[in-house]
Amino acid sequence: MTTRPDSLRHWEYFVAVAEEGSVTGAAERLGLTQSPVSQGLKRLESNLGLDLIRRSATGATLTEAGRSLLPQARILVRDATELQSMAHAIADAGAEVRVGLAPSVPPGIAFDLTSALRDVGRVSVHTAEVSQLVTRVGEGRLDCAVIEDPAPTGELSRGQLHEVPRLLAGPAEKPATWAALRGHTLLDNTAAVSPAAAGRLADAFFTIGLHPETELWPDRTVLAARLGAGGAMVLLTPDQLGGLPAFPMPAAFHLRLRCVVPPQRGGAVGKRDLRDVVDRALRRSLGRLGETG
Structure with a gap:
């Protein structure tokens, strides 16, 4: 049986005893021994200040207060069971x-x-x-x-x-010196993503003696066409190349x-x-x- 808060569990004991007509029958139905059912029922009665069950050698019968509360107790136990089932379904879904x-x-x-x-x-x-x-x-x-x-x-x-290592695409091959790339436009969207990262990238180009003008590229088609037209370059990771010619860049240019x-x-x-x-x-x-x- 799933663990429940004490007050709810005790109401469940009460409903089981009322419907089975005995503590023994209720315990069997709930998969418990008689002691916790009997003690739980006593605690419920003590908290309410009411006698709900009359116990006798032949079984258990409802008091007037017990009869009055039983319909609502059944609703409480039923709704709690449904709520718990819904919670488990949500948890199972992840x-x-x-x-x-x-x-x-x-x-x-x-x-x-x-x-x-x-x-x-x-x-x-x-x-x-x-x-x-x-x-x-x-x-x-x-x-x-x-x-x-x-x-x-x-x-x-x-x-x-x-x-993530990046490669420079655009030039047909790696130039003998970085100075050969002066005048190339850098196709780059970093500034729109993170100004701080764009500043770091500018510093990396500065270390190799370049300060390229930048231009945003909206999609892969425009990017490829712009590179094919010449005078432009772009930093791409290996899985972004898509067949474009490129050569590796130093670690300072890593993404x-x-x-x-x-x-x-x-x-x-x-x-x-x-x-x-x-x-x-x-x-x-x-x-x-x-x-x-």
Whole structure:
């Protein structure tokens, strides 16, 4: 029998005794011994200040108060049983995991991550720029988010830093010197996702002697056409290349991803720590990219 709060359990004992006509019959029906049923019934009567059952050698009969309360007690026990069944059905269906993803999260990593989160519960995915994702996690509207680092995260709990190698697409081959890329436009949406990450990227180009003008790209078709026309370049992760010619860039140009979760519970959904689940999924996904890259 499922454990229930004492008051509700005692009402269940009362209904069983009333319907079975004896403590022995009620105990058998409930799968208990006589002692807890008898003691529970006495505690209920003591709390109410009423006698509900007259006990005798031949069984148990209802007092006037017992007869008056029995119909409502049956409704109470029935409704509690239905409520418990509904709760179990919801639990069996799994908790909803609300995950936020920055638009810069590569498609292969997004797939691997959400696939892993399905082991925790039903997954709903939300995309937004990094500051909005951080706000939504802090307000409890998201259970976790994968953002581009660096970014201000306030009091949120932060997961491990994961670096995704990037390649430079556009030039037909790696130039002998970086100076050969002067005048190329950088097709890049980082500033729209995370200004802090865009600043880090600008610093990385500065270290190789470049300060490219940037231009947003709306979709893959425009990106490919713009690269084909010449004079443009873009940083892509291995699973974003789609056949475009490219060459690896130094570690300073890696895409940096990090999980953030609410500070109070460490991002727990049910008994699972989402920060741990996300970090393990990101490590596996990066390992897979390394094998196929």
